[in-house]
Amino acid sequence: MATRDTYRGLYTGMLRVATWEQRLLRMIEEGRTSGFYHAGRGQEATAVGATMPLRRDDYLLYDHRGMGHAITKGVPIDRLFSDFLGFREGTTGGLGAGIVHIAWPEAGVLGQSGTLGGSFPIAAGAGLSALYRGTDQVVLCFFGDGASNRGTFHESANVAALWNLPVIWLCENNGYAVSVPTAEAISVAQISQRAIAYDMPGTTVDGMDPIAVYDAVSAAVERARAGGGPSLIEAMTYRYRGHYEGDPQTYRTREERDEWEAKDPLVMFPRRLIDEGYADEQWIEATRISVSEEIEAAAATALQGSKPPVSRIFDNVYA
Amino acid sequence: MATRDTYRGLYTGMLRVATWEQRLLRMIEEGRTSGFYHAGRGQEATAVGATMPLRRDDYLLYDHRGMGHAITKGVPIDRLFSDFLGFREGTTGGLGAGIVHIAWPEAGVLGQSGTLGGSFPIAAGAGLSALYRGTDQVVLCFFGDGASNRGTFHESANVAALWNLPVIWLCENNGYAVSVPTAEAISVAQISQRAIAYDMPGTTVDGMDPIAVYDAVSAAVERARAGGGPSLIEAMTYRYRGHYEGDPQTYRTREERDEWEAKDPLVMFPRRLIDEGYADEQWIEATRISVSEEIEAAAATALQGSKPPVSRIFDNVYA
Amino acid sequence: MTVMTYARAINRALAEELERDADVFIMGQDVGAFGGAFGVTRGLQERFGRRRVFDTPISENFLVGGGVGAALTGLRPVVELQYADFIAVAMDEIYNKAAKWRYMHGGLFSVPLVIRAPGGLAGGAGPEHSQSPEGLLLSAAGLHVVTPSTPADALGLLKSAVRSSNPVVYIEHKGLYGLKGEVPDGEHLIPIGVADVKREGTDVTIVAWTSMVHRALAAAETLAAEGIQVEVVDPRGVRPLDTDTILASVQKTGRLIVSHEAPAPGGAASEVAAYVAEHALDYLAAPIQRVCGADIPIPQSSDLEQYAIPSVDDLIRACRSALSYR
Amino acid sequence: MTVMTYARAINRALAEELERDADVFIMGQDVGAFGGAFGVTRGLQERFGRRRVFDTPISENFLVGGGVGAALTGLRPVVELQYADFIAVAMDEIYNKAAKWRYMHGGLFSVPLVIRAPGGLAGGAGPEHSQSPEGLLLSAAGLHVVTPSTPADALGLLKSAVRSSNPVVYIEHKGLYGLKGEVPDGEHLIPIGVADVKREGTDVTIVAWTSMVHRALAAAETLAAEGIQVEVVDPRGVRPLDTDTILASVQKTGRLIVSHEAPAPGGAASEVAAYVAEHALDYLAAPIQRVCGADIPIPQSSDLEQYAIPSVDDLIRACRSALSYR
Numbered sequence A, B: 001m002a003t004r005d006t007y008r009g010l011y012t013g014m015l016r017v018a019t020w021e022q023r024l025l026r027m028i029e030e031g032r033t034s035g036f037y038h039a040g041r042g043q044e045a046t047a048v049g050a051t052m053p054l055r056r057d058d059y060l061l062y063d064h065r066g067m068g069h070a071i072t073k074g075v076p077i078d079r080l081f082s083d084f085l086g087f088r089e090g091t092t093g094g095l096g097a098g099i100v101h102i103a104w105p106e107a108g109v110l111g112q113s114g115t116l117g118g119s120f121p122i123a124a125g126a127g128l129s130a131l132y133r134g135t136d137q138v139v140l141c142f143f144g145d146g147a148s149n150r151g152t153f154h155e156s157a158n159v160a161a162l163w164n165l166p167v168i169w170l171c172e173n174n175g176y177a178v179s180v181p182t183a184e185a186i187s188v189a190q191i192s193q194r195a196i197a198y199d200m201p202g203t204t205v206d207g208m209d210p211i212a213v214y215d216a217v218s219a220a221v222e223r224a225r226a227g228g229g230p231s232l233i234e235a236m237t238y239r240y241r242g243h244y245e246g247d248p249q250t251y252r253t254r255e256e257r258d259e260w261e262a263k264d265p266l267v268m269f270p271r272r273l274i275d276e277g278y279a280d281e282q283w284i285e286a287t288r289i290s291v292s293e294e295i296e297a298a299a300a301t302a303l304q305g306s307k308p309p310v311s312r313i314f315d316n317v318y319a
Numbered sequence C, D: 001m002t003v004m005t006y007a008r009a010i011n012r013a014l015a016e017e018l019e020r021d022a023d024v025f026i027m028g029q030d031v032g033a034f035g036g037a038f039g040v041t042r043g044l045q046e047r048f049g050r051r052r053v054f055d056t057p058i059s060e061n062f063l064v065g066g067g068v069g070a071a072l073t074g075l076r077p078v079v080e081l082q083y084a085d086f087i088a089v090a091m092d093e094i095y096n097k098a099a100k101w102r103y104m105h106g107g108l109f110s111v112p113l114v115i116r117a118p119g120g121l122a123g124g125a126g127p128e129h130s131q132s133p134e135g136l137l138l139s140a141a142g143l144h145v146v147t148p149s150t151p152a153d154a155l156g157l158l159k160s161a162v163r164s165s166n167p168v169v170y171i172e173h174k175g176l177y178g179l180k181g182e183v184p185d186g187e188h189l190i191p192i193g194v195a196d197v198k199r200e201g202t203d204v205t206i207v208a209w210t211s212m213v214h215r216a217l218a219a220a221e222t223l224a225a226e227g228i229q230v231e232v233v234d235p236r237g238v239r240p241l242d243t244d245t246i247l248a249s250v251q252k253t254g255r256l257i258v259s260h261e262a263p264a265p266g267g268a269a270s271e272v273a274a275y276v277a278e279h280a281l282d283y284l285a286a287p288i289q290r291v292c293g294a295d296i297p298i299p300q301s302s303d304l305e306q307y308a309i310p311s312v313d314d315l316i317r318a319c320r321s322a323l324s325y326r
Ligand SMILES: Cc1ncc(C[n+]2csc(CCOP(=O)(O)OP(=O)(O)O)c2C)c(N)n1
Pocket: A038, A064, A065, A114, A115, A116, A117, A143, A144, A145, A146, A147, A148, A174, A176, A177, A178, A243, D029, D058, D060, D082, D086, D089
């Protein structure tokens, strides 16, 4: 189902996400933002591959790992920088960003829950809402292997399956919850196995392959739109950086990281584009340049922003 | 594995439970107790069949449906009456009973959570404790089909399977959670199917057959004691009375009730005892009489009790 | 005016709002054909269909969190927790999701969600089915919490809650379901956060919520015979708290008693007492008194549970003590 | 006496209690080899082994409820919630299970469980990772809640908590982890529920908790230069509340300021204010003032979050205002 445009789009998308993050990390290094950040480097194929199949009016609940989902879904990247810079131009109007809390309703970005697993019921509720209103919108809900153990998953997966809600549960299994490896936290070999407990389709895909992720999610989206209900998709992936910036990473080996870095979608996928004839070196290079320019321009725009007055903190408590 | 003594014991056990409840209902009719009560009539084969395989030092977390589990585990029945009468001789020392909250530590009866699903983590914790202390105690945790949808089940089942905790999750599936039929609340046909999501054995048994329940639980207990970890057992059963006393029961038909009443373990099981040669009419009759006498004596003892002083309510808040 | 019960008034509010706005729906355990554990939603599914009024599994985290998700995406859910005690079960969804989602996402959303939660004693329902947990939500910035004490208030507050753009926890008292009272016939809305002076008086102020409003009125009646004029103020909620009305009353009477079923620590009575101690100290002719539930879990026995909450006599005694101070 | 950090003092308390009592164990996310999200349990797994100190899945309901189950059956679990905000996630387990299990089952059990929960601001951690939720537990009869403000208190309170037969929520402040202070060398136990007068004074009392104790001390230092003697009382917890010490201080100074990071509504400051308004009205020479966090969710921006909690200046201003009253 993936066309040449899909391939190219996925590459461009991943590049935007990674370049954006790289630029953000520079801002962090420069001490411009003090927000907590959980880098997404390594997981771009999952974040972008899963989000690309969505329509603009579909809903997204992303999670704390990188901003790939939110960027792909349409949060303007200059605004995203502004959020991390604590500038009023950010989507939160200067409240800041870090662990969470960027949103963009016009592109269906509903935000994120800082208490892990808090998104599950909200995603189910958004799915219920789509059904109630008779639209064919779907909801994509990201979560980590660690978050999959929250009880809220059980409650939400059950109603989603019971009522045939248009929700795609997308688990980014990157092998760790902070320092705890999945094998020490999860009683099954693959999280997708848990789909059986709800009578919904469950599948595990290579989360380093954007096409595999894209195809699996596309099928689930199609199914959900047609009234076929929810799906659970587990994407096997890896984060190249620490859980947070500054993580000593004592819990994993250099060899393990090397192994996964050999699968880096930002290295492997452009090669594949060329090998399979979807693009040539020239296109790749041109894309790299244009993405860099886009990100730099967004950063420049964002850096011209300004901090809100202290009174900002009293706004928006109530509607 | 069930011997003649098992058969006879199961019958006596069910009869004690049912006779106790009948006597309690009379007390309720007489206005002697105002506690909420959720009658267990119909579910004796499950409550008794599942509890009998336990040792006295094993742990029990029962649920709100009947007192069959607690009685079988060894709560003195006069004290149980006293609880419902609000007398100081009750296990709660006069605080009263109703939805919950009878316990008997010396027989491993740990009590019950009034918020459904609150028992799941506690049962897992008791299992962890047995393992930590190096005993071979097991934990039996009862819950209804309705309670199975609480998120706490997911969290507790996961750790139980992950750490091989000696816990038996015993679902009394009686087809309804108050008025809501299982098919309208649970996304799978059988709750035992959910065991797959945790990599633990799951099985569905005829909950009207005490032997089937006894055998399934015995196997699970043996497995748990030997370090084989948790099991999920779903017993298909039915409550003959309303969810609570006074329930209009508009949600089910007379026919459905008749169908299940035809399987009444208190009618069917004694016949089977005779048919299969485990007992004769005479033994059945003698048992009936001795159980009646036991219950009457316990009721008489209990009725001689007294209400605690008002100051009772200030005791036991802290140790 | 029509006389109807408190339960019936809630039912009417739900029916009127379901009728008025197609985005309103009701979900909860047994709220459908069964009509609710306490019969409050009786007839609604029959009238509005299974799409608008439906049962859910026993999944309180979903119930509230799902309500948030539906509210964020254009609907106006009214969810029912079968007992207010279960606020603790869904606390993260209420306290960290419903209340904060708008604020933490920069004001980009509103969360027009109503959470109905029956609180209070109900004749032996025990420590996990009898609580009045409104105090747990005092600090829930972003949330409103209302507490009707009469059928008319039950109607008007619920209708306002459904129309609010903010999440509202509506704590109805189980013990008041059968209470009858006059209710206006037409459209009846009561603004959220406005106290009601249920009885005027000049000598002592009792601020009381839900069931304790009625005990306060009974105490006032008794004391009136002795010539003591008690003013009974019903804040009709705890967040926002109508401090203006409370302050005005205390400035008039100089004596303050604050009363609810919940224990004093962490309760709304402490909030009122602290506020008055900050803003009307010089008006006080006697110490403030919190006449509240005992600081214990609620015993299951229907005899004993009554001793866990304040009685009319407790209130009378407190009034006398305030009046005889010094 | 040895100088050590607050984080180190917690670590030492855990190590000493693990050493002393084989029934004590620690579980939580990342508490094992990683040493905890904030490094507080560093070295404990290495020293005591994986049986005594171990990681759990992200399952807060199990974490607390499982702790209850283990406590009921003879052990003394110390569980760590990674952030105190997650008290809301496990609220039913804390509020309805840990706190009430003993009472509702007739006193047949005790629940010797410790729940460690890091609270307070931490430099941009946002609305769900920065709260000081002790006020949510004010009404949790059956539970104790302690809040150390210094390394010595951190050590002594935690050791007492582990030895208590009651469930104790131990709220440590993330912003204080690096704070250094003198700690007694031998066995050091601080009784639960006993306030500490951190600085004596005669003119105005500031009752403050955790981080605000230090701001109160800073304010006292500044005001001392002007000849104003501020007494700083640290209740070291919210349940039980040492009302005797607070009352004695207010009776001496006649002026009361109460201060914590959490917003005033529903906070322990309201409890103290209400109690004093009930029991020491005639001693008050000025209105009570709650100098507390703003009544808003905590903004994520590390610049802005500071404005959500009281500053030293806010306290100085409040003291001056109390002293110049009338
Ligand atoms: C309810 C809850 N518990 C714990 C945390 C703290 N926490 C934040 S991220 C994280 C690890 C999450 O692991 P995973 O879900 O696998 O996502 P990853 O970080 O690997 O992308 C933890 C424990 C939290 N935010 N919420």
